[in-house]
Amino acid sequence: MFRILVSDSISEEGLAPLLNAEHIEVVQKKVAEVEESLDQFDALLVRSATKVTEELLAKMKNLKIVGRAGVGVDNIDVDAATKYGVVVINAPNGNTISTAEHTFAMIAALVRHIPQAHVSVKSREWNRSAFVGSELYGKHLGIIGFGRIGSEVAKRARAFGMKVHVYDPFLTKARAEKIGVEPCTLDELLSVSDIITVHTPLTKETKGLLGPKNLAKTKKGVYLVNCARGGIIDEQALAEFLKSGHVAGAALDVFEQEPPGDHPLLAFDNVIVTPHLGASTIEAQLNVATQVAEEVLKFLEGKPVTSSINLPTLSKEVYEKIQSFYNLAKKMGTVASQYMVEPVQEIAITYSGTVADLETTFITRSLLAGFLKPRVASTVNEVNAAMIAKERGIIFGEKFSTNSEGYANSISLTVYGEKQTFTIKGTHIPNYGDRIVHFNGFAIDFAPEGHLLYIQHQDKPGMIGQVGKILGDHQVNIATMQVGRQAAGGKAIMMLSLDKPLDDSIVEKLSEVADIEVVKKIEV
Numbered sequence: 001m002f003r004i005l006v007s008d009s010i011s012e013e014g015l016a017p018l019l020n021a022e023h024i025e026v027v028q029k030k031v032a033e034v035e036e037s038l039d040q041f042d043a044l045l046v047r048s049a050t051k052v053t054e055e056l057l058a059k060m061k062n063l064k065i066v067g068r069a070g071v072g073v074d075n076i077d078v079d080a081a082t083k084y085g086v087v088v089i090n091a092p093n094g095n096t097i098s099t100a101e102h103t104f105a106m107i108a109a110l111v112r113h114i115p116q117a118h119v120s121v122k123s124r125e126w127n128r129s130a131f132v133g134s135e136l137y138g139k140h141l142g143i144i145g146f147g148r149i150g151s152e153v154a155k156r157a158r159a160f161g162m163k164v165h166v167y168d169p170f171l172t173k174a175r176a177e178k179i180g181v182e183p184c185t186l187d188e189l190l191s192v193s194d195i196i197t198v199h200t201p202l203t204k205e206t207k208g209l210l211g212p213k214n215l216a217k218t219k220k221g222v223y224l225v226n227c228a229r230g231g232i233i234d235e236q237a238l239a240e241f242l243k244s245g246h247v248a249g250a251a252l253d254v255f256e257q258e259p260p261g262d263h264p265l266l267a268f269d270n271v272i273v274t275p276h277l278g279a280s281t282i283e284a285q286l287n288v289a290t291q292v293a294e295e296v297l298k299f300l301e302g303k304p305v306t307s308s309i310n311l312p313t314l315s316k317e318v319y320e321k322i323q324s325f326y327n328l329a330k331k332m333g334t335v336a337s338q339y340m341v342e343p344v345q346e347i348a349i350t351y352s353g354t355v356a357d358l359e360t361t362f363i364t365r366s367l368l369a370g371f372l373k374p375r376v377a378s379t380v381n382e383v384n385a386a387m388i389a390k391e392r393g394i395i396f397g398e399k400f401s402t403n404s405e406g407y408a409n410s411i412s413l414t415v416y417g418e419k420q421t422f423t424i425k426g427t428h429i430p431n432y433g434d435r436i437v438h439f440n441g442f443a444i445d446f447a448p449e450g451h452l453l454y455i456q457h458q459d460k461p462g463m464i465g466q467v468g469k470i471l472g473d474h475q476v477n478i479a480t481m482q483v484g485r486q487a488a489g490g491k492a493i494m495m496l497s498l499d500k501p502l503d504d505s506i507v508e509k510l511s512e513v514a515d516i517e518v519v520k521k522i523e524v
């Protein structure tokens with residue numbers, strides 16, 4: 001007999017596979033109501049309200065799986081779940097249409113002042129001139145983040161006769177062509193759009209993406225929409241741009257803190273809001289509930305699940321053998337992803353030496369997870385990395401070579417983008433660690449760890465001094481530094497590891513130095 005706790009409001013009809021199963025007891029109660037018996041549940045089903053913290057996981061000693069009836073898992077401590085051996089699954093596409101439709105409802109309501117007019121008429125007013133709106137027809141809609149929801153929003157915008165502009169640095173040409181969009185740069189999107197809507201995950205890169213600097217690049221009178229995650233539009237900056245009249249209005253379904261309480265943005269008449277309703281339709285709730293219920297049932301019956309977002313349970317024996325390469329591969333993927341900030345079509349991996357005899361599928365998945373992590377909304381890991389890569393049109397393949405060029409083992413990775421190709425090679429040295437021995441055509445030797453700074457430049461006297469001075473002037477301490485070059489006087493590189501992450505302004509300063517060609521900061 002398995003016991004399942006359903007602690008948020010989840011569609012009863014969708015839960016049918018679990019409610020009808022003989023060997024399963026479903027308890028629909030809040031966590032606080034079952035505090036005394038938390039250690040008796042095998043599975044936990046949630047939406048976004050229940051916070052699945054490490055503390056809660058520690059109390060649920062018998063827990064095997066957490067099912068998120070929705071997309072975002074920011075309310076679940078996935079790392080802690082992994083640590084406790086708890087599988088986390090979600091329902092990645094069950095609420096796509098509903099959220100796209102809600103976004104469109106918000107866009108229409110925003111430009112026609114529907115919520116404000118509604119309140120006015122209900123207050124027994126009849127003030128037609130106060131609510132003159134604008135047509136959507138012929139207007140420019142900027143979509144930032146072109147995944148599942150962003151692409152559904154685009155379809156609806158086209159039906160309204162809008163001109164759609166898309167920014168998504170990870171969108172491949174092939175997928176863009178298939179959907180019929182021409183991606184542009186963020187600056188182009190900001191300068192041309194009458195309405196901007198965001199559909200990215202909330203990541204280090206997207207937090208504050210629409211902040212003071214980028215909002216200043218938008219058209220005066222722009223409308224902003226956020227039905228993704230609070231924080232992608234910087235709330236304080238939005239308030240300032242609304243105050244100045246630069247932003248004509250905003251529609252928000254999500255907030256940095258939910259509920260937002262007495263939030264300053266709520267005081268603006270031209271800000272319309274909903275309480276995180278994107279996925280709140282009968283259809284979406286039925287879809288996501290059915291998806292997680294079926295997956296949880298499969299899992300409890302010992303069958304493999306398809307929508308897991310954390311580690312699979314590897315046998316201890318296999319895990320011990322592959323662990324070092326698994327970690328090295330993930331770091332290599334992370335480095336390559338940050339080097340290649342552009343759409344990627346193909347990833348080729350070659351295993352040589354001792355690693356070629358191991359279970360490389362898991363190592364490849366680890367590499368893909370490291371590569372995809374900065375690019376996708378849901379948590380990506382070894383279980384779902386291959387599926388996500390395929391979904392995004394990225395071809396990947398493994399090769400095995402008997403020539404390990406003097407290393408006991410090595411992993412080579414070549415990433416083919418639309419503009420460039422990038423190659424990196426790493427090796428794991430027992431009792432010493434992971435080393436990158438080839439980077440972008442240069443022989444080098446550095447540990448893929450911490451705050452890295454890559455500089456490509458002309459091989460000339462004084463380059464190291466100029467870099468050292470700029471970093472020193474900004475109180476950035478260099479921990480280690482490796483150099484490499486192709487030929488004397490030709491192209492050369494430096495790979496520095498720093499004691500703290502680098503500000504973008506310092507990266508810009510370094511890029512301005514004569515004979516420095518490429519500057520990239522890489523966080524591992």
Ligand SMILES: NC(=O)C1=CN([C@@H]2O[C@H](COP(=O)(O)OP(=O)(O)OC[C@H]3O[C@@H](n4cnc5c(N)ncnc54)[C@H](O)[C@@H]3O)[C@@H](O)[C@H]2O)C=CC1
Pocket residue numbers: 071072092095096099144145146147148149150167168169170171199200201202203205206227228229253254276277278279280374375376377378
């Ligand atoms: N309001 C609500 O109730 C709901 C909100 N959501 C949220 O909507 C968002 C999008 O969800 P999906 O479309 O399902 O995810 P998805 O993973 O299919 O799409 C996200 C897209 O963002 C792009 N992206 C990543 N980093 C980017 C960057 N720095 N700049 C521009 N684009 C970037 C990715 O390439 C990807 O195409 C998520 O934050 C999700 O949590 C999802 C469902 C309901």
Ligand SMILES: O=C(O)C(=O)COP(=O)(O)O
Pocket residue numbers: 047048049069070071072073095276277278279280
């Ligand atoms: O699926 C998502 O990411 C959502 O934001 C939906 O959240 P909810 O399940 O409605 O609390």
